[in-house]
Amino acid sequence: MKKLTWVLGVVLAVALTVGLTSGPATAYRPESRATFNVPKPWGRTVSNYTIVRSIEKAIDNTRPTKRHPRPRIHISTYLMDRSISTAKLIAACRRGVSVRVILDEEIASRPSRRLMAVLNADNVRDRNDDGKADTKPKRGPCDTKLKKKKDKKKDKKGDAKRDGKKDGKKKDGKQKAGKKKSAKDKRAVQRKRKPGPGRPSVKWGKDLSYAKKCEGSCRGVGGNMHSKFFLFSRTGKAQQVVMVSSSNLNRGGALLGWNDMYTIVGRKKSYDEYVRIHRRMTDDVRAGVKKVQFKDGPYVSRFFPMRDANRRNDPTMVDLRKVDCRVGKQRTALHVSMFFWKGVRGNYIASRLLDLAREGCRVNIIYGAPSLQIAERLRNAARARLINLYDSRWDMNGDGVNEVRVHSKYILIKGKYGSQKKTVRVLTGSQNWVAGSLSRGDETTLNIARGKAYKQYIAHWNRVKSHSRRLPYNW
Known part of the structure; x- marks a missing residue:
């Protein structure tokens, strides 16, 4: 009986161990x-x-x-x-x-x-991109040691076989018929040498x-x-x-x-589009004049830089122009969480948000690192009760530097957007509201038309708001 109990215990322990080690990877x-x-x-x-x-x-x-x-x-x-x-x-x-x-x-x-x-x-x-290495690797894959090549042992039988096939001759001394490569085969070889967008x-x-x-x-x-x-x-x-x-x-x-x-x-x-952009980044392929954008179901992805970008064709402004503030008695709501915000671009985006507030939209903003000029402009709008404004910055150790702040860059829209009277949008990504993020730097933005995503983001916005200070401070 003791032996049976011991065996069952071992089996149970092994089962638990296997479950703990292999479960997460497979599930x-x-x-x-x-x-x-x-x-x-x-x-x-x-x-x-x-x-x-x-x-x-x-x-x-x-x-x-x-x-x-x-x-x-x-x-x-x-x-x-x-x-x-x-x-x-x-x-x-x-x-x-x-x-x-x-x-x-x-x-x-x-x-x-x-x-x-x-x-x-x-x-x-x-160097010449012919698909052939100019040098030999100094280390093995993933920085492992290079494996030494073993010398091939020659034996008499092997020598005899090689001698028999020397110069492409068969046993009867007749020349082997060489298969002529077609133009199609030659093009295939050339394509194999030069790596394409999906080829390593x-x-x-x-x-x-x-x-x-x-x-x-x-x-x-x-x-x-x-x-x-x-x-x-x-x-x-x-x-x-x-x-x-x-x-x-x-x-x-x-x-x-x-x-x-x-x-x-x-x-x-x-997935394929993001991989393609990653490869173009790897190969230092310069962006063109037009924006790189594609739609996949409820998702719209954009990749920057966008050369010759301006206020008129700035995709963020294009998105904000689609917002209509009133649908009957309802008012469209915008919730903004923005880290870095300054300069010409920062100002024309701020102007559009303030215009929307004047048109009747409920505009709510949390900022993280605005320029002094942008911050003052937004505070004046808050003082005039035009927008709801919150400062996410905190100096936790009293050294005069704000350690904690919002670093996200998103806009949440609920109401009329484009042709849709009642809809939601999440506009997020890596792009700050400065000129360099639009026309010079590598950036990615993602627009999401999903109710579930909006609920998740608005809950997050409200959580950040609960740890931010309402502006202006003299209210």
Whole structure:
């Protein structure tokens, strides 16, 4: 009886161990939804890092399978100083995942340097882009040791076989008939040499991975690489996962800023387009004059820079011109959460919001880092009871510097928008309201026409408001 009890105990322990170790990897399935963090001092570590850990969980669950032997991760992030994220990306590379990361040139943290050293360890040069490496890799895939090639042992039988087939002759001495390559075959060979938008480059090495810094922006002149999106060909049980965020993979974004992220799952069109833009960023393909925009169901994605952009064709202004403030007795409501806001662009967007307020819209704004001029202008509008204004900034240690503030960049619309009398919209992404974010820097915005997304974002806006100060202070 004791022996039977002992055996049952061992079986139960093994079952529990297997369940704990293999369960999350097989059951994980991200959903199309919004994710938000809560900075200090209001959130604990778990809620501080909600967004970052959501990305890291997707990294952990990206694994090769028989059906998907080479899954891919594409990342574009402005800042990266989190060693845990770096370790997880390196681990993904070493288990056979192709990891492709683009960083801003000003990143100089130890974790980012380590990531670049590992992912670029077996990268090689191909100056003429003929698909053939000009040099041999100095290290193995994902910074592993190079395997020494074993010398082939020659044996008499092998020599005899080679001698018999020398000069392409058969045993009877007759020449083998050579198959002439057609023009179609030659073109196929040429296409194979030159990597297309979806084809990996020989430069990336056998691990098909790299980490790159763009000089200024990747697709613009000057500016910064400021996009924040995270792509997974397959993670857990989900395929074609796109995450668009205001947050970087860094400590400051988790602890000191209110951020948001929206995840799109199973939308092949969206996934393919984000991968295409990532590749163009990798290859430093300059953006054209027209905006890059595409619609996929309830989602509209835009990629910047947009050369020759101005007040008339600025996509944010185009969106705001679609807002109609009154439908009968109802008034359209706008809720804004904006981090960086200044200059000519900041002013004409502010003017449009104030015009909408005068037309009868309910305009509610939380700001994080406006210029002094924009802040004064908005405060005057609040003083006149035209808008509801909130300041998210807090100086927690009394050193004269605001440590905590809103870092998200979104507008929420409920009411009449375009031809729809009663609808909701979420307009989010990485783009601040400054000129460089429009015409020079790499940026991504995402418009969402889903009621569920609006409910999630308006709940977040109200939570941030509860930790902000109503302006002006003399009310």
